[in-house]
Amino acid sequence: TTKPTKEKMKAQTYYNGDANLNDLSGKTISVIGYGSQGHAHAQNLSDSRMNVVVGLRKESSSWNEAEEAGLTVMETSEAAKAGDILMVLIPDQHQADVYKKSIEPHLEAGNALMFAHGFNIHFGGITPPDDVDVFMVAPKGPGHLVRRVFTEGSGVPCLFAVHRDATGTAKKTALAYAKAIGGTRAGVLETTFREETETDLFGEQAVLCGGASELVKAGFEVLVEAGYQPEIAYFECLHELKLIVDLMYEGGIERMYYSVSDTAEYGGLSRGTRVIDHNTKKRMKMILEEVQSGFFADEWMKENAEGLPNHIRMRKKLGNHKIEQVGKELRSMMNWIPDNKQSRPEPEP
Ligand code: NAD
Numbered sequence: 001t002t003k004p005t006k007e008k009m010k011a012q013t014y015y016n017g018d019a020n021l022n023d024l025s026g027k028t029i030s031v032i033g034y035g036s037q038g039h040a041h042a043q044n045l046s047d048s049r050m051n052v053v054v055g056l057r058k059e060s061s062s063w064n065e066a067e068e069a070g071l072t073v074m075e076t077s078e079a080a081k082a083g084d085i086l087m088v089l090i091p092d093q094h095q096a097d098v099y100k101k102s103i104e105p106h107l108e109a110g111n112a113l114m115f116a117h118g119f120n121i122h123f124g125g126i127t128p129p130d131d132v133d134v135f136m137v138a139p140k141g142p143g144h145l146v147r148r149v150f151t152e153g154s155g156v157p158c159l160f161a162v163h164r165d166a167t168g169t170a171k172k173t174a175l176a177y178a179k180a181i182g183g184t185r186a187g188v189l190e191t192t193f194r195e196e197t198e199t200d201l202f203g204e205q206a207v208l209c210g211g212a213s214e215l216v217k218a219g220f221e222v223l224v225e226a227g228y229q230p231e232i233a234y235f236e237c238l239h240e241l242k243l244i245v246d247l248m249y250e251g252g253i254e255r256m257y258y259s260v261s262d263t264a265e266y267g268g269l270s271r272g273t274r275v276i277d278h279n280t281k282k283r284m285k286m287i288l289e290e291v292q293s294g295f296f297a298d299e300w301m302k303e304n305a306e307g308l309p310n311h312i313r314m315r316k317k318l319g320n321h322k323i324e325q326v327g328k329e330l331r332s333m334m335n336w337i338p339d340n341k342q343s344r345p346e347p348e349p
Pocket residue numbers: 032033034035036037038055056057060061062076088089090091092094098116117138139140141142143
């Protein structure tokens with residue numbers, strides 16, 4: 001694979017005027033899966049007067065929910081048969097199996113196979129036939145936001161990428177789909193499967209999920225080991241992070257520093273670079289290399305094939321961490337938190 005060039009142009013961006021819903025007319029869109037993304041795509045498409053079918057397993061707990069939303073629900077293979085455009089919105093680690101069993105046998109020349117994340121196409125878990133369009137429309141937000149913002153008249157920005165243009169119309173179809181879920185109201189940025197997949201994995205591993213939670217835990221541990229009360233350490237290292245992230249989200253790092261006290265700003269600017277230094281960056285680069293080489297993808301698929309032994313072990317270990325214990329108690333004092341669900345189910349092996 002080729003490395004991206006050091007200096008990239010600004011991403012090409014498309015808006016409502018660049019996309020035409022008529023490019024989907026006469027087509028049936030099958031949304032496979034009705035989770036975070038699936039429910040939002042299916043409902044937005046339906047509100048945009050598209051011909052939508054939801055594909056689920058017969059035993060799926062979402063079946064009734066989708067029907068109650070007024071959608072037509074079919075078993076996955078029936079939905080694959082019915083659809084001209086198939087959007088695959090089930091968890092990435094199950095997509096290859098479901099594709100083999102229930103989707104591939106029903107693909108016809110000129111159909112389109114769509115994804116909201118490039119993992120399986122990029123790492124070769126799914127290899128669609130040559131006569132099928134393959135492209136991605138990936139909202140840069142969770143499904144509930146994709147749905148809510150759409151009903152309010154705007155949209156969540158999306159990425160789109162064409163992996164294979166068998167019909168010559170893949171790009172038009174992708175942009176029309178993005179329009180139908182509200183994406184072009186905000187802007188749809190062009191990328192590649194490789195760029196989307198690799199940056200998504202790197203971001204969640206090094207910064208968003210892995211990096212941020214370890215930073216929080218390490219700070220909490222330092223305070224508790226120094227004899228401070230865990231409740232106070234929790235507030236300082238975890239709870240207050242939301243305020244900081246909200247400020248960055250709304251106005252960048254500068255806005256955040258503008259809003260906090262001058263003492264916090266000076267302390268952060270002068271000390272932060274001692275916590276995250278060039279060695280941290282070196283380790284981040286190693287993590288990026290594991291993503292780029294496919295080492296991470298192989299590890300994750302092997303972990304699934306073996307029934308998730310390490311995943312379950314690491315999840316349990318985190319659950320036993322003092323920050324999680326004290327957090328449960330403190331959050332029960334915060335009755336404005338809408339969903340105080342404090343445990344999550346085991347992952348399905
Ligand atoms: P999810 O876990 O919320 O939903 C999964 C859905 O798939 C559920 O309806 C479940 O019942 C169904 N499902 C599970 N196994 C199935 C099977 N074997 N056969 C049929 N249906 C099955 O998933 P999600 O988070 O919406 O992710 C879907 C895709 O969207 C993934 O490719 C993900 O990377 C991508 N994505 C997610 C987000 C996000 O914020 N959640 C954002 C952008 C892209």
